[in-house]
Amino acid sequence: MARQTGSIGWFLQRLSGGLIFALILVHFSLMHYMGPEKRLYADVVRRFQNPLWKSFDLVFLTLCLCHGWYGVWEIVGDYVRSDSLKILALILIVIAAAGLFSIGLVTVLTF
Amino acid sequence: MADTLGLYTFKIFRYNPDKDPKSRYDTFAVEVRQGMTILDCLQKIKGSLDGTLSFRRSCRSAICGSCAMNINGKNDLACHLQVSRLRGRTITINPLPGYPLIKDLVVDMGEFYRHIAAVMPWLVRRSPCPDRELLQFPADRDRIDSAVNCILCGSCTSSCPQFWFNPRYLGPAALLKAYRFIFDSRDEGRDERLAIVDDRYGVWRCRTVFNCDEACPKKLHPNEAIAGLKIEALKRSV
Numbered sequence: 001m002a003r004q005t006g007s008i009g010w011f012l013q014r015l016s017g018g019l020i021f022a023l024i025l026v027h028f029s030l031m032h033y034m035g036p037e038k039r040l041y042a043d044v045v046r047r048f049q050n051p052l053w054k055s056f057d058l059v060f061l062t063l064c065l066c067h068g069w070y071g072v073w074e075i076v077g078d079y080v081r082s083d084s085l086k087i088l089a090l091i092l093i094v095i096a097a098a099g100l101f102s103i104g105l106v107t108v109l110t111f
Numbered sequence: 112m113a114d115t116l117g118l119y120t121f122k123i124f125r126y127n128p129d130k131d132p133k134s135r136y137d138t139f140a141v142e143v144r145q146g147m148t149i150l151d152c153l154q155k156i157k158g159s160l161d162g163t164l165s166f167r168r169s170c171r172s173a174i175c176g177s178c179a180m181n182i183n184g185k186n187d188l189a190c191h192l193q194v195s196r197l198r199g200r201t202i203t204i205n206p207l208p209g210y211p212l213i214k215d216l217v218v219d220m221g222e223f224y225r226h227i228a229a230v231m232p233w234l235v236r237r238s239p240c241p242d243r244e245l246l247q248f249p250a251d252r253d254r255i256d257s258a259v260n261c262i263l264c265g266s267c268t269s270s271c272p273q274f275w276f277n278p279r280y281l282g283p284a285a286l287l288k289a290y291r292f293i294f295d296s297r298d299e300g301r302d303e304r305l306a307i308v309d310d311r312y313g314v315w316r317c318r319t320v321f322n323c324d325e326a327c328p329k330k331l332h333p334n335e336a337i338a339g340l341k342i343e344a345l346k347r348s349v
Contacts, residue, residue: 005348
């Protein structure tokens with residue numbers, strides 16, 4: 001088994017951070033500078049029906065959750081010394097991430 | 112006298128566990144002349160006001176790193192910092208943060224030195240040594256130039272919040288030392304040393320706070336060295 005050094009996690013955080021930055025530019029442009037002046041429910045539904053936008057939002061959601069919660073896990077690693085508390089924190093992080101992913105998944109796939 | 116700067120108040124951290132488990136601050140008024148350093152003032156206090164004051168000093172030339180302390184909230188060398196460079200008439204002096212206290216401004220740097228020793232701060236040679244000195248190209252020397260100038264004062268490691276909470280973390284000084292040898296073209300212990308720093312308590316514990324760069328009295332850049340080590344360690348992992 002490979003030694004757990006933190007290098008892969010560090011690299012993935014940088015990679016996901018760069019991708020999130022690129023995707024967020026698209027997201028902001030789309031939400032604030034493009035499309036109709038007054039966005040209606042029907043406009044959102046139309047966009048979500050496009051498989052490309054569905055994929056975009058799913059990738060965005062996955063990257064943000066992975067990046068954010070891995071960051072929280074790193075903070076736990078910095079400040080929590082007790083192994084049992086670390087395990088508890090990991091369980092809470094996984095539950096929270098899975099819960100938020102489910103909500104996002106339902107939102108994107110409903111349309 | 113024309114070269115006098117006037118009267119300064121020195122508020123100095125005092126702690127002597129043999130007499131009182133609680134720490135306190137003592138204040139001393141010192142007449143400061145132009146060109147006097149913090150160390151000169153401390154010597155004056157110890158020599159004529161309170162002989163029980165403890166602090167480390169040796170070379171008085173900003174080379175040995177012994178007199179590193181926290182002056183007005185910033186880690187610096189007492190022998191290097193002139194009083195005239197500080198604002199205000201009250202100067203607060205604390206021991207270096209993050210290390211266990213021994214007495215007054217003297218801290219226990221055992222852990223710091225253990226971390227330095229852990230990264231093998233010596234040139235590793237496996238091939239036979241030549242009869243003359245090992246030469247290197249100027250460009251190779253430039254690569255490690257700033258790292259060579261570290262005087263091991265401990266200011267950087269002491270300013271690192273990661274070290275405050277995780278004393279197992281190697282810290283910027285040890286990592287800078289590792290960088291100095293890993294990137295030395297004459298060294299042959301690169302993989303061994305990289306294996307030491309490529310650890311959860313090695314380079315990956317650094318959060319790029321930049322306190323180390325700010326604290327270094329020799330204006331070195333441990334943070335840049337750590338970034339270089341991270342890239343090397345990553346190349347080794349993938």
